[in-house]
Amino acid sequence: MMSKANRLAAAVLAGETPSLDDALYILGARGAELSYLLAGAHLIRQQSFGDRVELCSIINAKSGRCPENCTFCAQSAHHKTSAPVYPLKSKAEILEGARRAEAEGSHCYGIVTSGTRLRPGEELNQVLEAIREIRANTAIEPSASLGILDPEIAGALAEAGCVTYHHNLETARSFFPSICTTHDYEQDVETVRIAKQAGMKVCCGGIFGLGESLEQRAELAFTIRELQVDSVPLNFLNPVAGTPLEGKRDLAPLDCLRIIALFRYLLPSTRISVCGGREPNLRDFQSWMFMAGASGTMVGNYLTTSGRDRDADLQMFRDAEVEIDGCC
Numbered sequence: 001m002m003s004k005a006n007r008l009a010a011a012v013l014a015g016e017t018p019s020l021d022d023a024l025y026i027l028g029a030r031g032a033e034l035s036y037l038l039a040g041a042h043l044i045r046q047q048s049f050g051d052r053v054e055l056c057s058i059i060n061a062k063s064g065r066c067p068e069n070c071t072f073c074a075q076s077a078h079h080k081t082s083a084p085v086y087p088l089k090s091k092a093e094i095l096e097g098a099r100r101a102e103a104e105g106s107h108c109y110g111i112v113t114s115g116t117r118l119r120p121g122e123e124l125n126q127v128l129e130a131i132r133e134i135r136a137n138t139a140i141e142p143s144a145s146l147g148i149l150d151p152e153i154a155g156a157l158a159e160a161g162c163v164t165y166h167h168n169l170e171t172a173r174s175f176f177p178s179i180c181t182t183h184d185y186e187q188d189v190e191t192v193r194i195a196k197q198a199g200m201k202v203c204c205g206g207i208f209g210l211g212e213s214l215e216q217r218a219e220l221a222f223t224i225r226e227l228q229v230d231s232v233p234l235n236f237l238n239p240v241a242g243t244p245l246e247g248k249r250d251l252a253p254l255d256c257l258r259i260i261a262l263f264r265y266l267l268p269s270t271r272i273s274v275c276g277g278r279e280p281n282l283r284d285f286q287s288w289m290f291m292a293g294a295s296g297t298m299v300g301n302y303l304t305t306s307g308r309d310r311d312a313d314l315q316m317f318r319d320a321e322v323e324i325d326g327c328c
Contacts, residue, residue: 009040054296236277264293
């Protein structure tokens, strides 16, 4: 049992890719077997990142009234939630958020807008100008999450200085119709490809605890590996009242650690950041995310929920003996 875990870590460090059977072995590990797998994931992370971790922050720049019907999303117009609804924030507000994120130690700052996409026009122009201002007036790396892309908008973002485009696949292709029916999975995959072709880095991950099977968790991980993205944000469902997934809590803390470890074994040198839902799902095991293979985390508030107190996070980094560095 333990020797298999040791062999798997050694194989990854030697350049081998885990199989689907290996992935399911990681996701099903228990007890001492899991401890050995986490130690292997920790070792794999240290080979690429040492003991340094990367922080990122976001701004919910436009909130609510999204026409997509994603079952987990508080901002969907199909659900009745208490999530805030407001138009695109001003350039000054977005720039102030970037300055604050930089001062708090983040090196990556995501401008996130609700909706299927931003089309050419006033809103897109305002985001492009905000990105230019961030590049000119701060050292932080601007990121954008504006929904589905076409080559024209991707090119405009890259030209303005957007370093990273963020677009999650959310879940496995086989499970996606149970989560969203208002657009096709391939549109999300194509957005990742378009962003890469425009010369931007791509941040692409998903959200777990939606009701997907272990096989579907592995399916998503292999899909993201095939896309060769630059960073992977891992989110864990924090169910919102008024959504179809209200009250759904399928994940235990060790489930989250298994998922993090799976992505580290499959993506040994890729940035992996733990983002939304870490507080209610990892609970007392939050600091273990680094031992499970994560190389970063999101700090500050999320889209519609509050993040953890910054001082508590800083203490966690010290307790876990990691140092803040880099961009997610």
